[in-house]
Amino acid sequence: xxxxxxxxxxxxxxxxxxxxxxxxxxxxxEILKRLEEAGSGALKxxxxxxxxxxxxxxxxxMIKGEWESNQTPRRGPRRRVYRLTAKGRRRxxxxxxxxxxxxxxxxxxxxxTA
Amino acid sequence: MNEPRLRQFEGRVARIVAPLxxxxxxxxxxxxxxxxxxxxxxxxxxxxxxxxAAAADATLGRMGDADELSxxxxxxxxxxxxxxxxxxxxxxxxMGRWLWLLLGCLAALFGTSMILPVLAKMKHSGSLPSxxxxxxxxxxxxxxxxxxxxxxxxKRLRRAS
Numbered sequence: 633x634x635x636x637x638x639x640x641x642x643x644x645x646x647x648x649x650x651x652x653x654x655x656x657x658x659x660x661x662e663i664l665k666r667l668e669e670a671g672s673g674a675l676k677x678x679x680x681x682x683x684x685x686x687x688x689x690x691x692x693x694m695i696k697g698e699w700e701s702n703q704t705p706r707r708g709p710r711r712r713v714y715r716l717t718a719k720g721r722r723r724x725x726x727x728x729x730x731x732x733x734x735x736x737x738x739x740x741x742x743x744x745t746a
Numbered sequence: 747m748n749e750p751r752l753r754q755f756e757g758r759v760a761r762i763v764a765p766l767x768x769x770x771x772x773x774x775x776x777x778x779x780x781x782x783x784x785x786x787x788x789x790x791x792x793x794x795x796x797x798x799a800a801a802a803d804a805t806l807g808r809m810g811d812a813d814e815l816s817x818x819x820x821x822x823x824x825x826x827x828x829x830x831x832x833x834x835x836x837x838x839x840x841m842g843r844w845l846w847l848l849l850g851c852l853a854a855l856f857g858t859s860m861i862l863p864v865l866a867k868m869k870h871s872g873s874l875p876s877x878x879x880x881x882x883x884x885x886x887x888x889x890x891x892x893x894x895x896x897x898x899x900x901k902r903l904r905r906a907s
Binding site: 659660661678679680681683684687688691708709710711712 | 778
């Protein structure tokens with residue numbers, strides 16, 4: 633099976649995170665699970681590399697993180713839950729349009745039709 | 747909770763976060779969030795492998811290289827925050843070695859700028875104008891103070907090097 637790693641994802645990871653959050657608020661681990669699930673097992677990320685992307689998106693105001701409440705019944709350190717902002721939603725729409733165009737142009741050049 | 751394992755992950759997270767040049771609150775947040783992620787990965791691996799040590803190894807492998815992650819985590823820190831934190835981190839060095847030299851230079855220049863016009867007037871009129879005597883005295887005092895500060899700064903610089 634083809635494995636898509638961090639290098640191949642450069643430039644797309646942030647849009648993918650936004651897309652994962654479109655399905656609902658999630659913490660980092662859950663976001664990764666959603667990405668892996670959506671990638672049907674082909675996606676291989678070093679899990680730590682998700683966090684720089686999350687912080688970049690948060691710094692740009694596209695997502696907002698909040699610590700989960702202490703009432704959540706689970707063991708282990710508390711988690712930070714992220715939600716998509718209106719700005720993030722707009723950026724995701726733009727990123728989808730850009731990628732569609734990119735795939736179309738490169739597909740034409742390579743002689744591949746989606 | 748498996749405390750020794752948690753300590754192990756805390757150690758790894760500390761290694762990742764320590765080199766970051768960022769405010770303490772941001773580093774604390776990253777530390778806690780990464781630790782939480784380590785722990786969730788570890789629980790998943792333990793369920794999958796059924797063995798504690800192997801699960802810990804798999805967890806560390808999944809998180810990637812600590813040094814690489816540190817440099818990736820530095821990138822989203824705003825430049826202004828990085829600069830301020832760098833200055834604060836170097837505060838002692840700056841205060842100890844360069845502040846006195848800087849203050850000395852400034853004082854010496856300011857004192858000289860008070861003295862020179864008075865000397866020019868003296869040269870022009872042939873005697874010390876009565877209204878300039880005070881400015882000359884203050885100028886000389888500031889110049890001397892600047893020279894003392896400069897001397898002190900140089901002494902500290904030599905001692906430090």
